[in-house]
Amino acid sequence: MNEESSMTFQELGEVQSAERGSTALTKLPDQFYERAATYLKWLLTEIENSPSGKNSEPDASYYRRSEEYRRAKDVMERIYSTRERKIVLAALNSSRGVTQSTENMVHDEEELYYSLKMELETIRDRILRYDRLHRRPDTLRAETGINTSTDDFVSEGETAPGRAPSVGDSEVKAPAPEVSAEKKKGSLKGEAVENLKEKEDKGEEASGPDLVVIRALKDIEPFVGIDGGTVSLRREDIASIPFQIAEVLVKGGMAQILEERG
Numbered sequence: 661m662n663e664e665s666s667m668t669f670q671e672l673g674e675v676q677s678a679e680r681g682s683t684a685l686t687k688l689p690d691q692f693y694e695r696a697a698t699y700l701k702w703l704l705t706e707i708e709n710s711p712s713g714k715n716s717e718p719d720a721s722y723y724r725r726s727e728e729y730r731r732a733k734d735v736m737e738r739i740y741s742t743r744e745r746k747i748v749l750a751a752l753n754s755s756r757g758v759t760q761s762t763e764n765m766v767h768d769e770e771e772l773y774y775s776l777k778m779e780l781e782t783i784r785d786r787i788l789r790y791d792r793l794h795r796r797p798d799t800l801r802a803e804t805g806i807n808t809s810t811d812d813f814v815s816e817g818e819t820a821p822g823r824a825p826s827v828g829d830s831e832v833k834a835p836a837p838e839v840s841a842e843k844k845k846g847s848l849k850g851e852a853v854e855n856l857k858e859k860e861d862k863g864e865e866a867s868g869p870d871l872v873v874i875r876a877l878k879d880i881e882p883f884v885g886i887d888g889g890t891v892s893l894r895r896e897d898i899a900s901i902p903f904q905i906a907e908v909l910v911k912g913g914m915a916q917i918l919e920e921r922g
């Protein structure tokens with residue numbers, strides 16, 4: 661046993677056997693991935709410090725550690741590959757409405773699970789709910805409760821029927837502060853994953869609050885906001901809009917809900 665990580669090749673083998681023998685994710689030993697990484701690094705250090713690393717003939721310890729490292733690395737990759745496949749399948753099933761447990765997932769695996777689930781749901785809605793924003797006004801109003809004479813989507817430069825133009829109609833949306841694309845993407849995705857996890861934990865239904873904060877997934881045609889002004893959103897913009905409008909955008913694959921405000 662190596663003292664630094666308290667991990668052995670035997671423990672790796674036992675975890676692999678358990679994972680291969682179960683259709684569901686098994687519970688990993690405490691700090692498994694961290695200890696396995698330390699174990700593999702320790703083996704590499706042992707190999708580098710052997711006589712072969714000092715321009716001399718390799719000795720028996722060099723060959724023994726090299727073989728142990730090769731086998732341990734292979735087993736570790738097989739363990740993760742097996743678990744990864746199960747997580748992907750769980751995310752797919754969950755996105756289709758089949759309840760899945762995350763009890764035996766470590767933090768990084770759980771993050772992968774919720775990210776995959778969110779992406780699967782978003783793309784599915786984008787492809788299969790393509791007609792949500794192209795219904796007849798009376799059909800859209802019946803389904804969502806949106807008053808299409810004042811709150812429905814309108815073309816840029818137009819006003820809704822029966823409403824006089826307002827100052828808000830001609831205002832240009834102020835540009836958001838410059839944030840790097842990678843930072844913005846990572847931050848928003850993390851918030852969305854956490855919101856999704858909280859909703860599932862509380863068993864909340866998708867019925868909702870008065871306002872929600874959304875992130876635009878693509879450029880969205882101008883529509884009438886809660887103050888009567890025209891709202892125009894571009895990809896990655898953040899906005900607070902009525903829940904009913906947000907629901908239409910989300911189901912159309914045009915936005916993601918980041919935060920709910922009662």
